[in-house]
Amino acid sequence: MISFEAVHKTFGRGATHVEALRGVELEIPKGQMCAIMGPSGSGKSTMLHLVAGLLQPDSGRVRLADRELSAMSSDDLSLLRRREIGIVFQFFNLLPYLTAAENVALPLRLEAVAHHEERERVAKAMELVGMTHRKNHPANSLSGGEMQRVAIARALAISPSVVLADEPTGNLDSIASRQIIELLRGLNEDIGVTTLVVTHDPVWGSFCDRIVRVSDGKVTEDIALTGTAAGRA
Amino acid sequence: MSIGNLRYAVLGLIASKNEGIHGYRLRGECEAIADDFWSLNYGRLYRMLDELEKAGELSVEDEIQRGRPNRKVYRITQNGKQNLDDWLLAPVREDAQPLRDELILKLLFLGSDDTDRVYTMIKQQRSIYLTRLARITRRRRRLEKAGVDMRATEIILDGAEMRVRADLSWLESIERRLIRQA
Numbered sequence: 001m002i003s004f005e006a007v008h009k010t011f012g013r014g015a016t017h018v019e020a021l022r023g024v025e026l027e028i029p030k031g032q033m034c035a036i037m038g039p040s041g042s043g044k045s046t047m048l049h050l051v052a053g054l055l056q057p058d059s060g061r062v063r064l065a066d067r068e069l070s071a072m073s074s075d076d077l078s079l080l081r082r083r084e085i086g087i088v089f090q091f092f093n094l095l096p097y098l099t100a101a102e103n104v105a106l107p108l109r110l111e112a113v114a115h116h117e118e119r120e121r122v123a124k125a126m127e128l129v130g131m132t133h134r135k136n137h138p139a140n141s142l143s144g145g146e147m148q149r150v151a152i153a154r155a156l157a158i159s160p161s162v163v164l165a166d167e168p169t170g171n172l173d174s175i176a177s178r179q180i181i182e183l184l185r186g187l188n189e190d191i192g193v194t195t196l197v198v199t200h201d202p203v204w205g206s207f208c209d210r211i212v213r214v215s216d217g218k219v220t221e222d223i224a225l226t227g228t229a230a231g232r233a
Numbered sequence: 234m235s236i237g238n239l240r241y242a243v244l245g246l247i248a249s250k251n252e253g254i255h256g257y258r259l260r261g262e263c264e265a266i267a268d269d270f271w272s273l274n275y276g277r278l279y280r281m282l283d284e285l286e287k288a289g290e291l292s293v294e295d296e297i298q299r300g301r302p303n304r305k306v307y308r309i310t311q312n313g314k315q316n317l318d319d320w321l322l323a324p325v326r327e328d329a330q331p332l333r334d335e336l337i338l339k340l341l342f343l344g345s346d347d348t349d350r351v352y353t354m355i356k357q358q359r360s361i362y363l364t365r366l367a368r369i370t371r372r373r374r375r376l377e378k379a380g381v382d383m384r385a386t387e388i389i390l391d392g393a394e395m396r397v398r399a400d401l402s403w404l405e406s407i408e409r410r411l412i413r414q415a
Contacts, residue, residue, distance in 0.1 A: 182374070202401050203394060206366040213359075223360045225367035 002028040002051055002162065002194065007060035009046055009217075020046040022217035023060070030161075033188040033195040035205035038214035044198045047214065048164050051196060052085055053077035064162065082110055086155025086163040086193075088184075090170040092147040096140035100131060100150045103139055107158050125153040128191075129183060145176030152183060156193075163187070165197045169204055181207050243281055244290060244309060244317045253308040255296065256282065282307060290316055340407065348411060359404050366397045 009021040020043045028034050036044040049055040050062045053069050062069045064084070069077065081087075094103045101122050108118045126132045129149040139147060148168060155163055165184060169177035181197075185207045188195045197208060205211045206225065213221035246262050247254055254262070259282075260275060285291040290313030295303045309317070336358055340351060373390050376383060 185374075202363060202366055202398065203370070206363065206370040208367075211363055221356050221359065223363050225364060226371075 001030050001063070001065065002026075002196065003061070003063045004047065004050070005061040005063075007047075007050065007057045007062060009043075009050065009055065009057050019217055021050075021057070024214075024217070024219055026212060026219055026222075028194065028196065030194055031188075031192045032210060033185060033197070033208045035208040035211045036196065036198045036214060037200065037202070037205050037211055038220075042214045043217040044214045045166055048166050048196060048198050051162070052087055052164055053081055082107060083158060084161045086152075086158060086160035088148070088151050088155050088163065088165040088168045090167040092139075092144075092151045092171075094139040094147055094150060094154075097138055099136050099138055100142065100146075100153075101126060101135040103150055104153045104157050107154060111158070121157050121159075122153075125157045126150075128156060128187065129153045143176070144172050145179055148172060148176070148180050149183065152180070152187075156187065160193060163193050163195045165195065167198055167200065169199065169201065177201075177204065239277065239281055240285065241317060241320045243278070243285065244313055245321075247291060247307050248309040248314060248317055250308075253294070253306040255304045255306050257304070259307065285313065289313075348415065351411060352408075355404055355408055359401065362397050362400050362404070366394065366401075369393050369397065 004024045004026040007021050007024040008019075011018045011020055018041075022043075024043070024047065026047075036047060038044050046055065050057060050069070051064060053072070057070055060070075064080070067080070069080075072080065095106070098106075104122045104125050105118055108121060113121070122135075123132070126135050129152050131146065131149045131153060134142060134146060134150075139150060142150065148171075152163075152168075163184070168184065169180050172180060181204045184195055184197065187193060195208075197204070199205055202211075209224070209226045211221075211223045211225060212219055213223075242263070243259070246259060256279065260278060263278060282291065286293050286307075290310055292308050292310050294306050294308070296306045297303050336354070339354060369390055373387075376386055
């Protein structure tokens with residue numbers, strides 16, 4: 001489970017400061033796929049970065065499973081990120097000259113996973129995203145949709161308990177976008193990984209169990225789409 | 234869906250089955266393409282079948298079933314095919330429906346002092362639209378997974394999805410206007 005309790009986050013100081021989050025309260029049960037939507041600058045990416053441990057709140061608590069992220073050291077947060085959290089970005093963030101499979105293997109190398117196990121896990125992740133046939137191609141020779149599939153495979157290679165996707169379709173055409181969101185939804189259903197997706201597009205939001213709308217740094221709407229646990233703000 | 238269009242939807246579905254189709258299966262086919270988009274009343278569907286039969290646009294045959302009551306199998310007649318073709322080739326006549334009349338009226342009549350109520354109404358309406366969009370998405374995924382021929386269904390689903398998108402954008406523009414005015 002992911003939870004936000006009275007979370008505040010401000011960037012900058014003095015006249016130029018921006019209050020990104022102003023008392024966010026939210027609980028996301030294990031296994032749920034939840035979309036965070038809202039206008040630009042509403043604080044949705046900040047929420048994702050807090051769950052990833054890339055940012056710390058100024059006050060309030062962010063929890064992942066039973067751990068309070070705000071109480072963890074940066075070393076522990078790095079470990080948590082490497083072992084439990086798969087992150088998918090809008091611009092893929094692949095190393096262009098490595099092959100698709102080498103990109104997927106990177107997080108496993110950081111964890112010094114044994115070579116034979118690395119091979120197995122990379123093969124499985126590539127299979128899950130339907131990219132086995134492209135595994136030996138350099139990342140910079142792949143299409144946008146294929147690059148995002150590889151990025152998802154990289155996120156899955158560590159068998160994360162949570163996948164965080166920040167505008168995963170923001171840089172793709174509508175056909176590739178639909179395939180990517182369908183892939184994320186399928187993985188959520190098949191392997192039960194809790195998935196948090198930041199998106200602008202209501203159609204991609206509609207693939208989720210729930211849509212949370214954020215506005216001016218607060219949760220303003222909480223809409224259950226599949227009858228799983230979600231109340232109204 | 235208007236009675237006039239229901240007539241041609243039924244004729245079109247039956248015309249696509251050379252071997253004919255029995256009432257129960259026709260109902261299922263109607264559901265597969267209709268669901269959230271047409272509110273289909275089964276009584277109306279069966280009355281429509283009777284009317285089409287009387288008008289000579291459908292033929293009906295009893296299919297004998299062992300151990301179960303006979304069932305009616307419907308096929309389109311030459312007359313029905315002709316009417317369907319005429320209708321298919323005629324330009325669309327139905328006037329575009331105004332967006333959500335009821336909400337517009339309420340937003341018009343709620344004064345500028347009622348901003349909170351307007352926001353609440355926008356949120357409620359957005360929730361309705363997003364829930365509808367999620368139903369369309371679930372339906373599309375279910376049909377794709379079931380391997381249904383999506384040609385006709387996809388057009389209907391795309392249209393429904395685009396309408397909800399337009400409704401959501403419209404709500405957002407009202408919201409932005411309210412924020413600017415505040």
